[in-house]
Amino acid sequence: MPAAKIPALAGIDVIAPNFKRRHSGVTSTVIRLVPVQAQHIAIVASGPDLPQEVPNLPPAKLLSLPRRGPHGARVWHARRNVEMLAGLALKYVGGKKLRLLFTSAAQRRHTGFTRWLIRRMDAVIATSARSASYLERHATVIHHGVNCDDFKPVANRAALRQTLGLPEDGLFVGCFGRIRHQKGNDLFIKVMIEACKAEPRARALMMGRATEEHQSYLAELKQEVEDAGLSDRILFRDEVPIAQLAAHFQALDLYVAPQRWEGFGLTPLEAMACGVPAVATKVGAFEELIVPEKTGFLVEIEDMDAITDHVIELLSDDAKRRRFSQASRNHVLEKFSIEAEAAAIIDVYRSLLQSD
DSSP states (O other), X not given: OOOOOXXXXXXXXXXXXXXXXXXXXXXXXXXXXXXXXTTTSOEEEEOSSOOTTXXXXXXXXXXXXXXXXXXXXXXXXXXXXXXXXXXXXXXXXXXXXXXXEEEEOOSSOOOHHHHHHHHTOSEEEESSHHHHHTOSSOOEEOOXXXXXXXXXXXXXXXXXXXXXXXXXXXXXXXXXXXXXXXXXXXXXXXXXXXXXXXXXXXXXXXXXXXOGGGHHHHHHHHHHHHHTTOTTTEEEEOOOOHHHHHHHHHTOSEEEEOOSOOSSOOXXXXXXXXXXXXXXXXXXXXXXXXXXXXXXXXXXXXXXXXXXXXXXXXXXXXHHHXXXXXXXXHHHHHHOBHHHHHHHHHHHHHHHHHTO
């Protein structure tokens, strides 16, 4: 992919900092959104190790920015505490004319320090209605979106699986993301052990990275699968590069999001964009993303029996799974495209720029 064109310093209207070196959900958001937004507004990210297609102003150059932007103030769009702090420092110590914006995905009451920072923002976006309910001020609710050109159904899943080094036959159920207790990976494994017993075509792929502190948790899950004699049907794969992620969703027939806690939770949307129905717990924004009995099912946290029943139901009923598949794709196209998310956020940017 060609390198992004970076506007001249004096021409930048919006800066979206991403100061965390390790990949995270916030980093993924910046990588997805900024190139789309750059087609419509003079925006740059600012952070280490971003892909070349993301217009990126190195953090060391932030102090070199002219005090004013092309329209007076610039927008500083923070998504973490450290980035809110940096915006305040640039504004009040560095003398930059900034309008400060924060996006909150948290599904809990913020700490006192975070609330103090949020009070100093000029505007706030929440990624879901639930996130907005934890804020002590008005927030514009803008859901995350998916690039539906990348995340789309494929005509031949068997051929795709072959290229990915996966078995070509069977019905694959996926669970992707960080490997840790809060993500409910242990629930997924237990569900799939039962599903494999009930449905001969059932297979599973759990994919994601386990940090050092969660390696023993992952080892226990693998041992549980081995003890069940299902190592050939319930597969484990480490985190893959972002460029390969869509293909792994496209290889699935069903997606399970069994989280015990989640900030937003993009994976069910990515799955549905690929025509893959989702079974998810009622955490994060899942209740705002999934249409029960149409694009998947919602269950209570920890309700392993309900997840198991719905997984077996969709694996064993090919006609229903196909209906859910088409409805899932249409639902994301209509309500959760990356273009819609980008446009809604740009509306907030322009409102702040015009308030100068």
